Amino acid sequence: MIRISVTDKEKLDPEAMKSFAARKMGIDPVLIVSATLKKLSLDARKKDDIRYVYGIDIEAANEEKILKKCRIKNATKVTQVVYKDPLTICPENGSDLGNKGDSIGRCGNSLIMRDGINRPVIVGFGPAGMICAYKLAAAGLKPIVLERGSDVDKRVSDVERFFETGKLFVNSNVQFGEGGAGTFSDGKLNTMIHDSFGRIAHVFDILVEFGADPSIRYINKPHIGTDRLTVIVKNIRERVISLGGEVRFNSIFTGFEHKDGRIGAAIVNGAERIPCDTIVLATGHSARDTVRMLLSEGVEMEKKPFAMGVRVEHPQELISRAMYGSDYRKYPPADYKLTYKTTDGRGVYSFCMCPGGVVVNASSQEGRLCVNGMSYSRRDEATANSAIVVEIRESDLDGDDILAGMKFQERLEEKAFEACDGKIPVCYVKDFLEGHESTDMDGRKPNTRGAFAPADLYAILPELITGPIKEALPSFDRTIKGFAGDEAIMLAVESRTSSPVRIVRDPETLCAKGFLGLYPCGEGAGYAGGITSAAVDGLKVYEAVIKRLCTNEA
Numbered sequence: 001m002i003r004i005s006v007t008d009k010e011k012l013d014p015e016a017m018k019s020f021a022a023r024k025m026g027i028d029p030v031l032i033v034s035a036t037l038k039k040l041s042l043d044a045r046k047k048d049d050i051r052y053v054y055g056i057d058i059e060a061a062n063e064e065k066i067l068k069k070c071r072i073k074n075a076t077k078v079t080q081v082v083y084k085d086p087l088t089i090c091p092e093n094g095s096d097l098g099n100k101g102d103s104i105g106r107c108g109n110s111l112i113m114r115d116g117i118n119r120p121v122i123v124g125f126g127p128a129g130m131i132c133a134y135k136l137a138a139a140g141l142k143p144i145v146l147e148r149g150s151d152v153d154k155r156v157s158d159v160e161r162f163f164e165t166g167k168l169f170v171n172s173n174v175q176f177g178e179g180g181a182g183t184f185s186d187g188k189l190n191t192m193i194h195d196s197f198g199r200i201a202h203v204f205d206i207l208v209e210f211g212a213d214p215s216i217r218y219i220n221k222p223h224i225g226t227d228r229l230t231v232i233v234k235n236i237r238e239r240v241i242s243l244g245g246e247v248r249f250n251s252i253f254t255g256f257e258h259k260d261g262r263i264g265a266a267i268v269n270g271a272e273r274i275p276c277d278t279i280v281l282a283t284g285h286s287a288r289d290t291v292r293m294l295l296s297e298g299v300e301m302e303k304k305p306f307a308m309g310v311r312v313e314h315p316q317e318l319i320s321r322a323m324y325g326s327d328y329r330k331y332p333p334a335d336y337k338l339t340y341k342t343t344d345g346r347g348v349y350s351f352c353m354c355p356g357g358v359v360v361n362a363s364s365q366e367g368r369l370c371v372n373g374m375s376y377s378r379r380d381e382a383t384a385n386s387a388i389v390v391e392i393r394e395s396d397l398d399g400d401d402i403l404a405g406m407k408f409q410e411r412l413e414e415k416a417f418e419a420c421d422g423k424i425p426v427c428y429v430k431d432f433l434e435g436h437e438s439t440d441m442d443g444r445k446p447n448t449r450g451a452f453a454p455a456d457l458y459a460i461l462p463e464l465i466t467g468p469i470k471e472a473l474p475s476f477d478r479t480i481k482g483f484a485g486d487e488a489i490m491l492a493v494e495s496r497t498s499s500p501v502r503i504v505r506d507p508e509t510l511c512a513k514g515f516l517g518l519y520p521c522g523e524g525a526g527y528a529g530g531i532t533s534a535a536v537d538g539l540k541v542y543e544a545v546i547k548r549l550c551t552n553e554a
């Protein structure tokens with residue numbers, strides 16, 4: 001396979017890659033067997049010469065010869081990495097699995113569960129839990145999914161009602177419910193994780209199989225959008241059920257039984273007992289009650305650095321004009337990535353930027369308020385928003401309390417809630433930089449889902465956060481003209497960027513230390529940040545469960 005990277009002013013269809021690649025390489029198209037668009041991005045560094053960048057994989061008859069005469073300097077030979085499902089390691093019909101072979105075996109692409117083998121329990125139906133549950137169901141293991149929130153249809157109406165009335169459903173909201181935190185989001189799928197096993201591509205294949213646009217496979221910063229995510233989530237659920245799995249809503253995992261370091265059962269809603277020897281904990285970064293329960297059960301955890309701050313909002317036109325120049329209307333709504341280091345070396349950066357999106361009240365606890373961003377697949381709102389967050393270090397938090405970060409989040413969310421009696425506290429960036437509150441929002445109004453009110457953000461956020469943001473804004477304004485101008489609005493508090501704790505897990509078995517069969521997974525466990533990396537961690541845990549079941553390891 002030959003990979004080339006070429007540019008063009010025009011946006012071309014994936015079907016046009018063969019003739020396009022041949023023209024760019026200066027070879028006869030008949031020599032090309034196939035040309036696959038692998039990466040499409042927009043290079044807007046030169047505003048007067050904005051170009052689409054195409055990464056194309058070419059299969060050709062005589063690749064060595066073509067490489068020699070091809071006029072593209074960056075043309076290279078590549079080997080495609082294909083995801084290898086661990087099921088293949090499971091011996092046919094359990095032949096050499098000793099006594100365990102009696103209860104499990106493989107037949108073709110799925111496992112045969114015989115009497116006595118317990119169904120795995122998956123806690124949480126967010127990206128991590130969904131991918132893990134789907135893969136275990138496809139492997140024939142009939143998983144039982146426990147989701148504390150409602151099914152996505154009910155959840156959508158609960159969230160809409162919360163946005164309109166402020167009445168919060170503590171288990172069915174922007175954080176909790178079918179699809180997890182990612183459902184009411186921009187559904188950005190870009191990730192920084194390193195992947196040499198083809199897991200990301202495999203996750204994207206699954207998302208496409210259940211309804212995502214195939215362009216997520218090659219678009220540089222793919223996104224799905226809330227309107228499409230709700231459909232995809234439902235399709236995955238229905239497939240898990242059709243494969244013999246179960247998805248239980250309004251089912252809170254409240255405890256578990258363990259003996260001699262092995263899992264024995266999961267407890268649901270404080271009452272029901274489900275015998276099992278596998279529990280996948282994919283509960284996300286907002287399941288604070290579950291984290292406290294696990295800690296009280298002796299599950300080892302450690303503090304993890306995280307970030308907190310505000311969300312800022314601008315007219316999308318201002319951002320697109322700054323990023324693309326006067327021709328900005330020709331291109332999709334622009335996004336941005338900003339970073340800054342304060343004089344004392346603390347990082348301030350933009351996070352989860354939502355072009356053509358809205359700011360949402362993303363609260364999940366009574367009396368606590370946090371914000372986040374969301375877009376629909378068309379990204380056609382007139383506003384753009386992003387979190388501007390400050391890194392919070394372990395040394396910023398009190399003493400040795402593992403939950404110090406979580407308590408810090410809770411304190412600021414309480415202040416944000418109290419500041420405007422549950423409405424989203426907002427302030428013009430200009431007023432914030434002048435060191436005072438906005439007394440009214442008579443100028444441009446923020447585009448929020450959930451009520452807002454003018455507030456003094458200095459009364460909510462500590463100097464640890466306001467200081468670095470105040471220092472960074474002028475620099476961001478130099479990068480994006482108007483970033484700290486009259487039209488910029490700040491909304492508080494952005495507190496759920498990632499989990500402030502990590503559940504310690506054995507790197508080999510992926511089980512929690514000292515609890516064989518308990519699999520901390522995804523963002524809540526501290527092993528992911530974002531939809532794609534959470535889904536990939538769900539896949540890793542699926543592999544670990546299969547490996548454990550199919551080998552004599554445990």
Ligand SMILES: Cc1cc2nc3c(=O)[nH]c(=O)nc-3n(C[C@H](O)[C@H](O)[C@H](O)COP(=O)(O)OP(=O)(O)OC[C@H]3O[C@@H](n4cnc5c(N)ncnc54)[C@H](O)[C@@H]3O)c2cc1C
Pocket residue numbers: 123124125126127128129130146147148149174175176177178179180181182183184185186187188189190251252253254282283284285286287290352360362372373374521522523524528529530531532534535
């Ligand atoms: C508004 C918003 C916008 C976002 N936008 C993006 C984006 O554009 N791109 C991106 O990559 N990331 C985005 N994120 C982050 C992303 O959603 C998360 O990183 C991702 O969803 C983490 O996946 P997860 O499966 O680990 O956990 P989650 O998605 O949080 O899912 C955990 C699930 O577990 C359930 N649960 C929790 N406790 C229990 C319990 N005790 N019993 C039973 N069920 C339980 C919850 O109800 C939830 O459904 C956004 C987040 C929010 C809130």
